[in-house]
Amino acid sequence: MIETVLLYLALAVFAAGSVYRISAWFRHDIRSDTPPATPGARFGAALKGIAATVFSPKLFTLIRVFVMDVLLQIRLLQRSPYRWVMHICLYGGFMVLLLLHAMDGLITAKLFSNYQSTANPWVFIRDFAGLLVIVGVVMALRRRFFGAAPRPLTAKADTLLIAILAVVLLSGIVLKASKITSHTSYLDMVDVYAATFEEEELNALEAYWVDQYHVVSPNMTGPFEPETLEAGEELHEMACAECHARPNWAFTSFAVAKAGKRFALRLDALNFPGLMWWLHYLACMLGLAYVPFSKMFHFFTTPLSLMTNAVTDKHTASPLNLATKQMMELDACMHCGACSLACSVAVTVAEVPNALILPSEKIPAIRELAAGKPLTANRVRRLQQGLHLCTNCNHCTEACPAGIQLTDLWAAVKETVLQKGVPEFLLLSPLSVHRGVTAGAALDSDRYREPLETALGAVGGGRLTEFRQDPQPLAVPGSEKVFALAGQWMQPEAYAACYRCMTCTSACPVVRDNPDEAAKLGLLPHQIMYAVKLRQWDLIFDSRMLWDCVGCYQCQEQCPQSVQVADVLYVLKNQAISRAVAREFAGDRKGVQ
Ligand code: HEC
Numbered sequence: 001m002i003e004t005v006l007l008y009l010a011l012a013v014f015a016a017g018s019v020y021r022i023s024a025w026f027r028h029d030i031r032s033d034t035p036p037a038t039p040g041a042r043f044g045a046a047l048k049g050i051a052a053t054v055f056s057p058k059l060f061t062l063i064r065v066f067v068m069d070v071l072l073q074i075r076l077l078q079r080s081p082y083r084w085v086m087h088i089c090l091y092g093g094f095m096v097l098l099l100l101h102a103m104d105g106l107i108t109a110k111l112f113s114n115y116q117s118t119a120n121p122w123v124f125i126r127d128f129a130g131l132l133v134i135v136g137v138v139m140a141l142r143r144r145f146f147g148a149a150p151r152p153l154t155a156k157a158d159t160l161l162i163a164i165l166a167v168v169l170l171s172g173i174v175l176k177a178s179k180i181t182s183h184t185s186y187l188d189m190v191d192v193y194a195a196t197f198e199e200e201e202l203n204a205l206e207a208y209w210v211d212q213y214h215v216v217s218p219n220m221t222g223p224f225e226p227e228t229l230e231a232g233e234e235l236h237e238m239a240c241a242e243c244h245a246r247p248n249w250a251f252t253s254f255a256v257a258k259a260g261k262r263f264a265l266r267l268d269a270l271n272f273p274g275l276m277w278w279l280h281y282l283a284c285m286l287g288l289a290y291v292p293f294s295k296m297f298h299f300f301t302t303p304l305s306l307m308t309n310a311v312t313d314k315h316t317a318s319p320l321n322l323a324t325k326q327m328m329e330l331d332a333c334m335h336c337g338a339c340s341l342a343c344s345v346a347v348t349v350a351e352v353p354n355a356l357i358l359p360s361e362k363i364p365a366i367r368e369l370a371a372g373k374p375l376t377a378n379r380v381r382r383l384q385q386g387l388h389l390c391t392n393c394n395h396c397t398e399a400c401p402a403g404i405q406l407t408d409l410w411a412a413v414k415e416t417v418l419q420k421g422v423p424e425f426l427l428l429s430p431l432s433v434h435r436g437v438t439a440g441a442a443l444d445s446d447r448y449r450e451p452l453e454t455a456l457g458a459v460g461g462g463r464l465t466e467f468r469q470d471p472q473p474l475a476v477p478g479s480e481k482v483f484a485l486a487g488q489w490m491q492p493e494a495y496a497a498c499y500r501c502m503t504c505t506s507a508c509p510v511v512r513d514n515p516d517e518a519a520k521l522g523l524l525p526h527q528i529m530y531a532v533k534l535r536q537w538d539l540i541f542d543s544r545m546l547w548d549c550v551g552c553y554q555c556q557e558q559c560p561q562s563v564q565v566a567d568v569l570y571v572l573k574n575q576a577i578s579r580a581v582a583r584e585f586a587g588d589r590k591g592v593q
Pocket residue numbers: 116117118179180181182185186189190193194209215236239240241242243244
């Protein structure tokens with residue numbers, strides 16, 4: 001009775017949690033260019049999209065993706081046979097346990113009229129499936145803790161999920177083990193199926209079960225007379241055999257049962273099998289209720305993501321559906337870390353310890369952003385740094401077993417995050433021109449310029465009045481090394497020999513491209529070298545030249561005095577940025593909406 005109530009309770013939490021989680025796909029948006037729409041309108045657009053797909057030849061694509069990528073997981077096999085085996089064990093084993101064991105009343109018993117949970121092949125299948133899941137979990141843990149760097153980071157939620165799964169599996173095994181040896185379970189069965197037996201017959205049956213089925217009896221221990229066992233076997237064949245395969249077939253539980261035989265009588269007296277049953281049941285109910293709040297939900301979302309992406313053309317899809325699709329993709333990520341292993345810039349983490357450089361770690365931050373949680377300016381800065389260091393190589397998207405279009409996600413999120421007004425200094429790099437290229441027509445010139453100006457304002461507007469020869473620990477984590485290296489170039493011999501011949505400025509392509517140079521660029525390269533001598537930091541850091549320099553080294557190559565013009569410019573940039581970072585983010589706790 002109470003277990004039925006618990007089951008319905010767990011199902012209710014499961015259903016409510018799932019609806020809430022799915023509704024977020026329609027309520028939230030991480031793009032900045034989606035036309036305003038109510039969740040209802042977004043839901044309607046999605047239904048229309050689904051209908052248009054199902055009633056078109058694309059249906060065959062859907063079926064192919066379902067068989068190849070969802071059921072057989074060919075995408076995963078191609079990337080990594082190890083993870084494929086791991087995942088097939090986890091997912092195959094789990095599915096068998098769920099459908100044939102947990103839902104046996106609904107499924108197995110209906111399909112197979114002679115189904116008995118204690119008869120073969122079911123005993124063996126159940127144990128084998130449990131073993132598969134355990135093998136999968138061990139493989140996953142091995143990969144997580146001893147795999148190649150950079151490893152997926154383990155979130156608290158991951159640990160809780162693994163803990164619940166472990167309790168479910170282990171309690172299941174121990175439960176079965178304790179029942180095998182339980183004299184009480186034996187007597188319950190005898191009451192039902194051997195009620196008509198005489199005393200002597202009962203003794204023979206019990207002897208047989210003690211001898212062959214490993215029941216631990218307080219009344220008798222072996223060895224028994226062969227005649228007794230023979231008589232017992234006959235009765236067993238009559239009353240029990242039909243439903244009972246030998247316990248050896250439940251091989252994992254059987255091993256545990258044999259190991260625990262010494263304690264069986266005492267445990268049975270304490271109703272240990274009953275307690276284990278409750279532990280197992282409660283863990284299962286907890287697991288069921290927890291699914292929508294954990295990454296187990298990817299059971300639903302990952303197949304959806306794979307199938308949706310197979311039939312969605314981002315150039316023709318409705319913008320509402322693109323917004324919904326990206327929210328669903330965020331949900332489909334199971335934090336497997338494959339993208340981070342493939343990421344071209346993952347190595348940077350060794351020098352710049354910002355986990356949000358790794359694609360797999362960006363996803364949780366983006367989820368928070370999408371859910372409208374206030375992030376500290378520092379977290380936004382870290383996310384921005386991760387997004388802007390990305391080279392758009394697309395390796396992450398190719399590696400993702402959930403088929404998430406990660407590169408598209410980064411492009412969309414970049415613009416949304418920039419609108420929060422936190423200065424992003426990497427925008428000042430000439431390489432960040434890419435942002436304009438990828439955002440394309442969606443980005444009008446104002447929205448393109450604003451974040452640039454925010455960053456320029458932060459570096460130039462701070463009015464640096466002193467230049468630190470000795471690099472101090474900086475607020476940009478990991479930049480100490482870069483800065484120390486660059487600092488070597490700021491010895492006086494790097495710039496002191498300049499006699500203002502202007503060769504550097506004449507050689508500079510940036511100057512050449514700006515006919516009204518002085519007005520736009522501020523100080524020109526030769527003037528900057530001279531200003532360094534004069535320690536005119538304000539003038540230097542306010543100069544656009546510093547940020548428009550493309551680092552081509554023409555100036556440095558042409559200089560007759562071997563002044564390290566381009567290197568000095570780099571040091572100046574680093575100084576300006578590290579100062580601005582220290583000023584903007586020091587002790588930051590404030591939330592950015
Ligand atoms: C109609 C099928 C059926 C018959 C006949 C039957 N059993 Fe069972 N028996 C079961 C099922 C099903 C379970 C598991 C019940 C559960 O898990 O609550 C079970 C469990 C047991 C257990 C506990 C160990 C375990 O593996 O779960 C013992 C011991 C047992 N039976 C003994 C007997 C004996 C002795 C007889 C013959 C007198 C017998 N059974 C006849 C179906 C049957």
